[in-house]
Amino acid sequence: MDAFPEFMKDRADRIRTTSQATPGVEGYVFDGINGKQMAFWTCAHNAESAEHMHNYDEYMVVVQGCYTLILDGRRIPLAPGNEYVIPRGVAHAGKVIAGTRTIHAFGAHRADREGVAQASLPQSA
Numbered sequence: 001m002d003a004f005p006e007f008m009k010d011r012a013d014r015i016r017t018t019s020q021a022t023p024g025v026e027g028y029v030f031d032g033i034n035g036k037q038m039a040f041w042t043c044a045h046n047a048e049s050a051e052h053m054h055n056y057d058e059y060m061v062v063v064q065g066c067y068t069l070i071l072d073g074r075r076i077p078l079a080p081g082n083e084y085v086i087p088r089g090v091a092h093a094g095k096v097i098a099g100t101r102t103i104h105a106f107g108a109h110r111a112d113r114e115g116v117a118q119a120s121l122p123q124s125a
Contacts, residue, residue: 002064004028004040004101012113015039019111021049022096027111035109043096051093056107058086065100069093 008028015027020041027041043065051070060067061083069076069084070093078084086092088107096102104110 002099004042008040012115014114015041015111016114021052022047022094025096029111029113037106037108037110039104039106039111041102041104043098043100045098047096049094049096051091053089053091054086054106054108054110056088056110058107058110059105060084060086061103063101063103066097067100067102068095070095 010028013028013030015029020027022041022043024045024047025041025043027039029037029039031037060069060078062078062080064080067078069078069086071086071090075095076084
Protein backbone atom coordinates (compact mmCIF):
# COMPACT_ATOMS: atom_id res chain seq x y z
CA MET A 1 0.00 0.00 0.00
CA ASP A 2 1.17 3.52 -0.73
CA ALA A 3 -1.62 5.38 1.09
CA PHE A 4 -3.87 5.01 4.10
CA PRO A 5 -7.32 3.59 3.20
CA GLU A 6 -9.98 6.13 2.21
CA PHE A 7 -12.14 5.39 5.29
CA MET A 8 -9.28 6.76 7.44
CA LYS A 9 -9.22 10.04 5.50
CA ASP A 10 -12.64 11.49 6.23
CA ARG A 11 -12.56 15.27 5.75
CA ALA A 12 -14.20 15.70 9.18
CA ASP A 13 -11.08 14.15 10.79
CA ARG A 14 -8.52 16.16 8.80
CA ILE A 15 -5.98 17.92 11.04
CA ARG A 16 -5.72 21.67 10.60
CA THR A 17 -2.30 22.83 9.42
CA THR A 18 -1.74 24.94 12.55
CA SER A 19 -1.88 21.71 14.62
CA GLN A 20 0.94 20.07 12.65
CA ALA A 21 4.64 20.48 13.42
CA THR A 22 5.84 19.45 9.94
CA PRO A 23 5.02 21.65 6.94
CA GLY A 24 3.27 20.06 3.95
CA VAL A 25 1.99 17.04 5.83
CA GLU A 26 -1.58 15.72 5.54
CA GLY A 27 -3.00 14.27 8.72
CA TYR A 28 -6.16 12.82 10.21
CA VAL A 29 -6.95 12.42 13.91
CA PHE A 30 -9.08 10.07 15.99
CA ASP A 31 -10.03 10.64 19.64
CA GLY A 32 -9.87 8.21 22.52
CA ILE A 33 -10.70 8.20 26.21
CA ASN A 34 -9.63 11.17 28.35
CA GLY A 35 -8.50 13.26 25.38
CA LYS A 36 -5.94 10.79 24.04
CA GLN A 37 -5.53 10.85 20.26
CA MET A 38 -4.12 8.89 17.36
CA ALA A 39 -2.97 10.64 14.21
CA PHE A 40 -2.12 9.33 10.76
CA TRP A 41 0.24 11.50 8.71
CA THR A 42 1.44 11.39 5.11
CA CYS A 43 4.27 13.66 3.92
CA ALA A 44 4.09 14.72 0.28
CA HIS A 45 7.65 16.09 0.16
CA ASN A 46 10.86 16.23 2.18
CA ALA A 47 10.32 18.34 5.29
CA GLU A 48 11.58 19.13 8.78
CA SER A 49 9.68 19.78 11.98
CA ALA A 50 10.88 22.43 14.40
CA GLU A 51 12.04 21.26 17.81
CA HIS A 52 9.13 21.05 20.22
CA MET A 53 7.98 19.12 23.29
CA HIS A 54 4.74 17.86 24.76
CA ASN A 55 3.54 17.48 28.33
CA TYR A 56 2.35 13.95 27.45
CA ASP A 57 3.97 10.83 26.00
CA GLU A 58 4.03 10.20 22.26
CA TYR A 59 4.31 6.84 20.47
CA MET A 60 5.11 6.66 16.78
CA VAL A 61 5.57 3.97 14.16
CA VAL A 62 6.75 4.42 10.59
CA VAL A 63 4.53 2.69 8.05
CA GLN A 64 6.34 3.71 4.87
CA GLY A 65 9.42 5.79 3.98
CA CYS A 66 11.86 7.17 6.55
CA TYR A 67 11.45 9.50 9.52
CA THR A 68 14.60 10.71 11.25
CA LEU A 69 13.86 11.60 14.85
CA ILE A 70 16.21 14.19 16.36
CA LEU A 71 16.70 14.06 20.15
CA ASP A 72 19.50 16.04 21.85
CA GLY A 73 21.23 16.45 18.48
CA ARG A 74 21.17 12.67 18.02
CA ARG A 75 19.65 11.48 14.72
CA ILE A 76 17.62 8.29 14.96
CA PRO A 77 16.48 7.02 11.53
CA LEU A 78 13.21 5.10 11.71
CA ALA A 79 12.39 2.79 8.81
CA PRO A 80 9.07 1.01 8.15
CA GLY A 81 8.07 -1.03 11.19
CA ASN A 82 10.33 0.92 13.58
CA GLU A 83 8.65 2.30 16.68
CA TYR A 84 9.68 4.93 19.19
CA VAL A 85 8.26 6.37 22.42
CA ILE A 86 9.05 10.01 23.14
CA PRO A 87 8.54 10.64 26.86
CA ARG A 88 6.71 13.76 27.98
CA GLY A 89 8.94 16.80 28.36
CA VAL A 90 11.61 15.60 25.90
CA ALA A 91 12.42 18.13 23.18
CA HIS A 92 12.40 16.56 19.73
CA ALA A 93 12.37 17.42 16.03
CA GLY A 94 12.33 15.36 12.87
CA LYS A 95 13.18 15.09 9.20
CA VAL A 96 10.97 13.19 6.82
CA ILE A 97 11.38 12.11 3.20
CA ALA A 98 8.60 12.46 0.64
CA GLY A 99 6.09 9.61 0.73
CA THR A 100 6.61 8.79 4.40
CA ARG A 101 3.55 7.66 6.35
CA THR A 102 3.49 7.52 10.16
CA ILE A 103 1.04 6.68 12.91
CA HIS A 104 1.24 8.47 16.26
CA ALA A 105 -0.54 7.99 19.59
CA PHE A 106 -0.60 10.85 22.08
CA GLY A 107 -1.28 10.63 25.81
CA ALA A 108 -3.44 13.78 25.58
CA HIS A 109 -5.07 16.13 23.08
CA ARG A 110 -2.54 17.01 20.34
CA ALA A 111 -4.36 18.00 17.15
CA ASP A 112 -7.39 20.04 16.17
CA ARG A 113 -9.51 19.33 13.12
CA GLU A 114 -10.12 21.71 10.23
CA GLY A 115 -13.42 23.51 10.57
CA VAL A 116 -13.61 22.90 14.32
CA ALA A 117 -13.12 25.73 16.80
CA GLN A 118 -9.55 25.77 18.13
CA ALA A 119 -9.38 23.73 21.32
CA SER A 120 -6.97 24.84 23.97
CA LEU A 121 -3.73 23.02 23.32
CA PRO A 122 -1.09 22.58 26.01
CA GLN A 123 1.48 25.38 25.83
CA SER A 124 4.18 22.95 24.74
CA ALA A 125 2.21 21.17 22.03
